[in-house]
Amino acid sequence: MKKYERIAQWVRDEIAAGNLHPGDKLPSENELTQQFQVSRNAVRQAIDLLNSEGITETMKGIGTFCRSKSVNGEGSRNIGFVCFFTDSYIFPRIIKGCSQVLYKEGYQLMLNQSEYDLEREREILETLRDKKVEGIIIEPVFSGKGKSNMDLLLSINEQGIPIFLMDNQYPLPRFSSITMDDRKAGYEAAKYLWEMGHREIGIFYQKDYLTKMRRREGALEFLSEQGVSPEEILQVGLTGQGEKSTAWEMAERFFETPRMPTAVICTNDEEALKLIGRASEKGIRVPEDLSVISFDNSEMAQMEQISLTSFEHPGAYIGHLAAKLLLEQISNPELGIITNSVIEPRLIRRKSVRKLYK
The missing domain is CATH 3.40.50.2300 (Response regulator)
Structure with a gap:
């Protein structure tokens, strides 16, 4: 029996013995490599075989899971x-x-x-x-x-x-x-900046996505309660996501204003990083010159060199x-x-x- 076949058979045996159930995650590639004293390529061959048999399913960046084949009469599953x-x-x-x-x-x-x-x-x-x-x-x-x-x-x-x-x-x-509760989150973002002493607050937002528009609306609601009209607020809208996002281009426009705010609300972390990148090009420091608050608490926000204040997305x-x-x-x-x-x-x-x- 070849090395990869031995690994695949072990998984089948574990399922038959009731040690692995539908939804259970298989040991990682590193763990299987150590357990069977084989190369990564052998482990990958075993997983490819199990996936082709419908016994497991690999999800990129997450892992490989046991799955159960559909039973006639029970729907597609x-x-x-x-x-x-x-x-x-x-x-x-x-x-x-x-x-x-x-x-x-x-x-x-x-x-x-x-x-x-x-x-x-x-x-x-x-x-x-x-x-x-x-x-x-x-x-x-x-x-x-x-x-x-x-x-x-x-x-x-x-x-x-x-x-x-x-x-x-x-x-x-x-x-x-x-x-x-995106509207409330936007409200709380503006409130936090206000409590930190900021009175000139800008908004950098995606204008073709309802979730982010609600965050903007919440921020505007709080600022309105403080007597700040929308006309007094620097608001720059972008469109799209991923490669189609105009965040980088619109970040340039944000910094064309003659009167720069002391803080900005970005409607997600990716947009915030684009804005921070443009600021860095222009010698504008975060937070010394410009404070930034965002949403989603992504992995990039948690990086030490970024250390972005952000609302949690569970x-x-x-x-x-x-x-x-x-x-x-x-x-x-x-x-x-x-x-x-x-x-x-x-x-x-x-x-x-x-x-x-x-």
């Missing part, structure tokens, strides 16, 4: 998952939380990334519908107005496929969802709860329950905000 990007920023945390729940119940996660493109999202949804998935978890592309794929999602839902939204919503509560919890509630809908379709869960904001204070006075 597939759950469609649609987010902007599957392997970067906060999305792996969400996927991990979701997969841990689904795999333990014998479901497989079909990962798809829309890249914040409405047409691409529609094509993905049509494919998932045609593959007769048992449910869909999606972060929908929606700016708060204009076009969306809500019509297609409603049609899919009417065919008996439950839909669960995460991190973004449509105007009418037609689907169950889990989101942050991605693993969001994924876990989304999967749990979707399974309840699959198990009890006759109830027709719609649940809208809202998570309270929590600020992680680091070094990117300077206190101007006591």
